Amino acid sequence: MPLSLNPATEVRVAEYATHTPAEVEAALAAAATAQRGWRATPIAGRLPLLSAIARELRSGQEEFARLITQEMGKPISEARAEIEKSAWTLDHYAEHTERYLAAEPVASGATESTVVFEPLGVLLAIMPWNYPFWQFFRFLAPALAAGNGAILKHASNVPACATLLEEIVRRAGAPEGLCATVLVETEAVAGLIADDRVAAVTLTGSTQVGAIVAAQSGAQLKKHVLELGGSDPLIVLADADLDEASTVAVRSRFNTVGQSCVNAKRFIVDESVADEFVELVVAKAGALVVGDPLDEATAVGPLARADLREVLHDQVLRTVAAGGVLRLGGKPVEGPGFFYPPTVIDHVTPEMAAFTEETFGPVASVTRVSGTEEAIELANRTEFGLGAALWTSDLDEARRLVPLIDAGAVFVNGQVGSDPRLPFGGIKKSGYGRELGGYGIREFVNVKTVWFGPAVTA
Structure with a gap:
């Protein structure tokens, strides 16, 4: 059962009930429906939502930072910085998505060929507790901008953050159901991955969990991105x-x-x-x-x-x-x-x-x-x-x-870090795929070739 425990005091803050199978089913159905409408919205029409979410984060920065600190123990100054970095990432994709996903004409003789970038569908995000807001929004900003929907399975020790994230996106004006949090035990993740309404998976977590999620995603032939451990x-x-x-x-x-x-x-x-x-x-x-x-x-x-x-x-x-x-x-x-x-x-x-x-x-x-x-x-x-x-x-x-x-x-001569302008990810057992920047937003799109032959006249 998801438990919110203050790690500085060991005082139990709140206990959350896991979602029932019926509630999870409703979330998946709503996300699939909402995403079909969202993908039909032109890119320019999606981007105001990202800016609205950024405003929500900045207006509630102190409240959200205190929640992060109370739930996972991060010093309050770092928690505030996490909120601002999340907002910055949303702003970045609001400004640059049209360039990142612009159709690319390809010279092909007398014919007309173009490469376009289309959303995959509903994405399952399995997120860790160490950056409970930033890890989610660095996934969500490009996902929403590209036309995808999102189901969040957050770490079990940050359930208050997990539920608030869904509420923040809803308050910013997201279509009903487009982004949802499901509070489920680890054993339920395989079923989420296998669900036909989930198009792809992203995980930030340990190498051991990454291997499990990779196997489960691979068995379903679903695209996945893994950001795992590091030394x-x-x-x-x-x-x-x-x-x-x-x-x-x-x-x-x-x-x-x-x-x-x-x-x-x-x-x-x-x-x-x-x-x-x-x-x-x-x-x-x-x-x-x-x-x-x-x-x-x-x-x-x-x-x-x-x-x-x-x-x-x-x-x-x-x-x-x-x-x-x-x-x-x-x-x-x-x-x-x-x-x-x-x-x-x-x-x-x-x-x-x-x-x-x-x-x-x-x-x-x-x-x-x-x-x-x-x-x-x-x-x-x-x-x-x-x-x-x-x-x-x-x-x-x-x-x-x-x-x-x-x-x-x-x-x-500097500190390693993530930046919404730059691709982020690893090699070897640190995972594969990239988040952030132009490379990150293209991880969860269909890179589609469009070819037109000569017009035929009657």
Whole structure:
């Protein structure tokens, strides 16, 4: 049963009843009906809805941010930023969809050929709890703009956010039923995927769940996009600006309490500068305020669930037992709430848990390397391939190294992140397909060839 539990206090906020099969059936039927009308609306006629949703988000930003914080523990300042980023994404597609989906004439001799982009239908979105608004709207904005409908199956620990998302879209003026939330248990997802009214599936979640959804979608021969786990390297070469690199490394590792697929998780540092870099990271991470996520001064709130803290602490213990050197943190905070302090482990080697596994929480590992080639080799020594950061003052060297890094995105001298203007997604076990930008909106359209032969006269 979906449960809203404040992870900072462990106080139960609300419990939600799962939807009955009849309610799920009604949602699917309504979405299919609404989408048939929506797809007939020209692109220019769809875009005002996106702008209206953005206005709803901005007008209710404080209310929505507090709900995010109370339900999954994100510091309030980051929750506000999540709402604004969601609105920005809606604005982006309101402005650029006509260009992204413009018909493309193709030269084909005497005949007339065109490639057009048409909606697929109702899309099933299986979304995670770490960005309960942003993850949904980065899917929904291009989906609606392209003429699709949406059924949301959100994470079970953010049911209040899930139900509010449907309400926000409805208040903005969406056709009745075009976007609906269904509160169902995990076991019901296979039935949703198999339903003929669901045309395609998108998932953001763990690699393990991604494999299951991929198998279920594949069995139904349905298009799917997977954005899965990550163990992003942050590579610091000998000539990097260490003060700036350490500042961004701390921000990149500990934002969202370390619970993001594109947090920098493995700091891979040239041994000639490692001592200085580690001291900077330890000092800056140690200055982060841990506490009530509704307090404006808090930088690190609680983890979202008790089991996540248990898994994270086990990874820390196994890494230290294998020889990692604990420089900061490393012990759950006593008292109510699922708090874990900013933690830094130095001298991590490739066989240790903090290197080989995704650490989904405020734990940074530091691996020392003897040069650039070893740094790249260890950066790629992972089953994941979502993002990577490279720090160097030699941009020519950076241009040489970027093609050698296995990742869906490489950020040079900056923090890896998502941006509605740029495609986002991974390789290897970080998934496949892309979200955002022009590539993202074309994932869930029918790329249709239209060919006209010479006219025949009577």
